[in-house]
Amino acid sequence: MLEAWKGYIAMEVELGHINEARSIYKKCYSNSFSGTGSEDICHSWLRFEREFGKLEDFDDALQKVTRRLEQLRLCRMQQESNSIEENENNLRKNAHNKRKLGSHISKEQSPAKRQRGVDRVADKAPAGNKHHGRNSSHETKVADVNPRNNT
Incomplete structure (x- = not known):
């Protein structure tokens, strides 16, 4: 639409x-156009009045345009603050969800940690068996010695 008005x-x-x-500018300066339209x-109206208008025409345009630009600036600031607040809320929600996810994962061991734990248990088991084997052989020797002493 902006291009149509300019044309x-x-x-x-x-x-x-x-x-x-000039009357077209007066009609369309208050319209809402997308982006910075x-x-x-x-700004185009002010340029036009500098080139073709009288001082009174320029003053009139400047007063109207200044009010309109101030309104647009305030609207843009509100939109930016709203988008910043939304982004912060999304970040907070994501952080909260990550914390929940992280605490859930820490309760359950990962497969790699389980594997390490199994390896450690497996390493300890043969060591225990060796020790147990030594004790059992020692006990058998002691058992063997005791019956001989009794006999």
Whole structure:
């Protein structure tokens, strides 16, 4: 829409219809355009009045445009603050979910940790068996010695 308005104004200026172009600016400066279109049309109107208008016309345009630009600036600041707050809320939610996920994982051992634990138990088991084997053989020797002493 912004390009259509600009084209219409440019056509009127080329035809020499300065008052028509001025009335178009008065109609469209308060419209909402996407992106920075509203600010662009306001600055374009001020440029137009510098080139083609009288001092009174420029003052009138400057008063209207200044109010409009201030409104646009306030709206943009509110939108940015809202988006910042939304981003912060999303980050807080993500951090909270990560904490929950992290505590859940810490309660359960990962497969690698389980594997290490199994290896350690397996290492301890043969050592225990060796020790147990030594004791059992020692006990058998002692058992063997005792019956001989008794006999």
